[in-house]
Amino acid sequence: MALSFALVIDPAASDDLRTDFSDSFRVIDTAAPALSVGELSTQRGDGIFESIGVVDRHPQELIAHLDRLAHSAQLCALPVPNREQWRQAVFAAAEHCPARGEGVIKLILSRGIEHGPTPTAWVTAGAAPDNTRVREQGIRVVTLDRGYSIDTPARAPWLLLGAKTLSYAVNMAAIREAKQRGADDAIFVSSDGFVLEAPTATLVLKEDGRYVTPAPNGGILHGTTQLGLFEHLGSLGDETAYETIRAERLATAEAAWLLSSVRLAVPIVAIDDVELPVDHELTASFNRFLLSPRA
Ligand code: PLP
Numbered sequence: 001m002a003l004s005f006a007l008v009i010d011p012a013a014s015d016d017l018r019t020d021f022s023d024s025f026r027v028i029d030t031a032a033p034a035l036s037v038g039e040l041s042t043q044r045g046d047g048i049f050e051s052i053g054v055v056d057r058h059p060q061e062l063i064a065h066l067d068r069l070a071h072s073a074q075l076c077a078l079p080v081p082n083r084e085q086w087r088q089a090v091f092a093a094a095e096h097c098p099a100r101g102e103g104v105i106k107l108i109l110s111r112g113i114e115h116g117p118t119p120t121a122w123v124t125a126g127a128a129p130d131n132t133r134v135r136e137q138g139i140r141v142v143t144l145d146r147g148y149s150i151d152t153p154a155r156a157p158w159l160l161l162g163a164k165t166l167s168y169a170v171n172m173a174a175i176r177e178a179k180q181r182g183a184d185d186a187i188f189v190s191s192d193g194f195v196l197e198a199p200t201a202t203l204v205l206k207e208d209g210r211y212v213t214p215a216p217n218g219g220i221l222h223g224t225t226q227l228g229l230f231e232h233l234g235s236l237g238d239e240t241a242y243e244t245i246r247a248e249r250l251a252t253a254e255a256a257w258l259l260s261s262v263r264l265a266v267p268i269v270a271i272d273d274v275e276l277p278v279d280h281e282l283t284a285s286f287n288r289f290l291l292s293p294r295a
Contacts, residue, residue, distance in 0.1 A: 005096030047110030
């Protein structure tokens with residue numbers, strides 16, 4: 001993503017009731033160095049983030065993204081983000097996304113500099129990559145063992161499995177592995193055989209006319225795109241459900257998608273070389289909805 005804008009935030013306390021936070025923002029040069037070498041985000045990946053899709057300068061699913069940022073902060077014992085401050089930072093950044101078309105805003109909250117006084121926080125904006133082709137043509141995925149069982153998140157909360165942390169090296173390694181196996185992306189499966197999520201997206205299956213997604217019960221992120229789509233499908237009278245899904249169900253799905261804020265709904269054409277039916281018209285209708293302005 002080519003960055004067109006960045007600002008550093010001086011994080012306010014969560015109960016700071018100011019109505020205007022603009023003097024806590026410092027616009028920085030996207031091409032110039034901005035972080036201290038002591039930053040724990042770069043040294044340890046110790047921080048959290050959100051990637052927000054932007055359409056015609058409108059940030060999508062902002063409420064759900066700010067909710068998840070707060071949830072990740074809580075899991076990581078970071079100070080509770082001041083919601084209004086981050087909201088204003090997002091709108092300041094949105095002004096620098098393409099006036100027509102898709103953009104991306106990233107929110108980053110790091111633990112800061114080792115022994116430093118505060119966390120470090122910043123927001124970036126830029127144009128989104130063109131995902132038109134992948135939304136139309138779909139992707140091949142492989143299942144990959146995530147290496148923990150479905151009950152691990154409850155037994156070991158220090159693994160931070162439900163937090164959107166900056167430590168995405170494992171997620172990126174999984175995508176490389178998928179590519180080495182001739183696919184485009186991966187679906188993580190727990191060591192006891194349950195479907196989890198993709199390295200950067202939520203899985204949704206269509207089975208017998210209803211839509212199901214793995215329950216976000218600590219081990220995976222609750223996707224904002226899936227949340228928005230399920231609300232939309234519910235309003236159309238479609239049935240949606242969160243379930244614990246055994247991996248064997250993948251092969252018999254009527255259709256399947258990976259959903260995420262920037263790529264949106266991408267149809268899965270094959271899982272582990274088993275071809276899956278693709279409903280192009282339905283996928284196009286999902287993406288029309290996802291590209292419409294959403295709170
Ligand atoms: N799961 C993981 C691991 C992700 O990284 C993402 C998005 O980045 C998602 C799911 C989908 O979340 P969202 O729809 O909010 O982008």
